[in-house]
Amino acid sequence: MGIYYGNVWESIKFPLLSQLLYHGSSNATNFVQYNLTAILNSDNTINSTLVAEQGLPYLSGSYVLRLITTNVGITAAIVHLLLWNYNDLKDGWAFLRPSSLRKLFQASTYFSWRRYGSGDEAARRQRVIDDKDIDPHYKLMMQNGYVEVPNWWYGLVLVLSFAIGIITLYKIGSTLPWWAFFVSNLFSAHFILFFGAQMGLTGFQFDQQPVILMLGGYLLPGKPLANMYFTVFGFNGIQQGQWLLRDLKLAQLAHLPPKATFAAQMLGTVIGAIMDYVIMVSIVDNQTPALLSKNGTNVWSGQNVQAYSTLAVARSMAKDMFSVGSRYQWVILSYLIGFLAPLVRTGL
Numbered sequence: 001m002g003i004y005y006g007n008v009w010e011s012i013k014f015p016l017l018s019q020l021l022y023h024g025s026s027n028a029t030n031f032v033q034y035n036l037t038a039i040l041n042s043d044n045t046i047n048s049t050l051v052a053e054q055g056l057p058y059l060s061g062s063y064v065l066r067l068i069t070t071n072v073g074i075t076a077a078i079v080h081l082l083l084w085n086y087n088d089l090k091d092g093w094a095f096l097r098p099s100s101l102r103k104l105f106q107a108s109t110y111f112s113w114r115r116y117g118s119g120d121e122a123a124r125r126q127r128v129i130d131d132k133d134i135d136p137h138y139k140l141m142m143q144n145g146y147v148e149v150p151n152w153w154y155g156l157v158l159v160l161s162f163a164i165g166i167i168t169l170y171k172i173g174s175t176l177p178w179w180a181f182f183v184s185n186l187f188s189a190h191f192i193l194f195f196g197a198q199m200g201l202t203g204f205q206f207d208q209q210p211v212i213l214m215l216g217g218y219l220l221p222g223k224p225l226a227n228m229y230f231t232v233f234g235f236n237g238i239q240q241g242q243w244l245l246r247d248l249k250l251a252q253l254a255h256l257p258p259k260a261t262f263a264a265q266m267l268g269t270v271i272g273a274i275m276d277y278v279i280m281v282s283i284v285d286n287q288t289p290a291l292l293s294k295n296g297t298n299v300w301s302g303q304n305v306q307a308y309s310t311l312a313v314a315r316s317m318a319k320d321m322f323s324v325g326s327r328y329q330w331v332i333l334s335y336l337i338g339f340l341a342p343l344v345r346t347g348l
Contacts, residue, residue, distance in 0.1 A: 003061040009327065011061025019307035021057035021314065034058075036313055044175060044225040046316055056320055057313070059328065068334040070210050075338030077206060078194050083342055085201060092193040137252050144255075149262045157266070169229060176226040180219060184230045187212060188237030199242050200249070209235045210311065214322070214332075217315030224309075224316040231312070 004011045013026045021034035034057040039050040059067075081089055125142045128134050162185070169176050191208055199205050209231060216230035244265060251261035283300070284291065291302030314321055322331045 003065055009061050009064055010058065014058060014060045016060070017062050018060040019063050019303055019310055021059065021310050024055045024058060026058070036309075040224075043173075044223075046222040046224065046313075048222065051317065051320075056317065056327070059310070059314065063307075063310075064328055064331065067210055067328075067331050070207055071214075071331060071334040072338040072341065073206060074208060074211050075335045076341045077198055077338075079339055079342040081194055081197060085197065088201065089193065089197055092197065135252070137255065141252065141255060141258075146255075146257055147259060149258045153262060165233065174226060174229045175223050176220070176229040180216070180226065180230055181233060183219065184212070184216070184232075184234035185237060187215060187234045188241070191234075192238050192241045195238060196242055196245055200245070205242060208238055211335075213311045213315040214318060217318035217322075220316070221319060222316055224313045227316050228309070228312040 003009070004016050012028055013031075014022045015031055018031075021036070023032040023034050026032045035054070039046055039054055041047050128142045129139050131139075166178060166181055168174075169178075169181060191212075195206050195208060212231045212234040213227060216227040216234065220226045220230060247265055248258070248261060251258070287300045290297045290300040291305065293302070320326060322328050324332060
């Protein structure tokens, strides 16, 4: 309310609560939505000349505040985990140890099924059983001879997913280059080590979408469609990974065989993707006006998709809209505040 009535970022010219982009000609009684098609080229890239003619878009003050608080929370969570939960995190980075990297070049790594029933596997199980810090449910599974999902199963899923992803991106004309596809997945793989740990420790799931969109905006300036696909893999990859971890943990608590759990997850993913697509097409075809409206209805709302589209376009103009010295510079500076906040608390 203070931001709105204080007219911070000219907020009083726009709705109190909104996730859309607005034109600078708006006023308190007439909200003019920003015409995105007027600044896009035929390949869905942003035309800087047309942007100069239209002017940079505006965001509602409440939405900018949401971005700032989210960004503060993201970087604060990372620093807090490093300061207070380092021992819980360090095993997640074990794959970067020299000994682990050397194993990538050993043939035995890719024939893991040969180790089951061997002395090495028996010794590993005994170490788990003797470790006082290991979850008791996991110990019981080891005692009962449950076999873990081999790493090559995950590796196969990764390779197939990468292949399908890269082929799809080029077939649909996503404008996302291959290198950005790899970078987005690298961000996803690293962020899940922090936010997966946070979810496991606290049960709280954080929204990483704004930071992924921001990174995509600076890496792919002027390409909102590419930024949307960058976020699909960078952000949704984190979400899917967290849900996978959650299901594996629930299966562990229920003492379900890991291989059966993995198979059920993969089958559910395929069936779920098909059902999601069918339902999405049905909803979009029948509820288009409600999904496009600012307020939606008591049943249907396009808020999440609108916010996604808004950020993709706005972040594609990140240099002009969010960099230091620009209108919404505190959206970027909030990352620094988030980094410093846990350090100040630690010092106190």
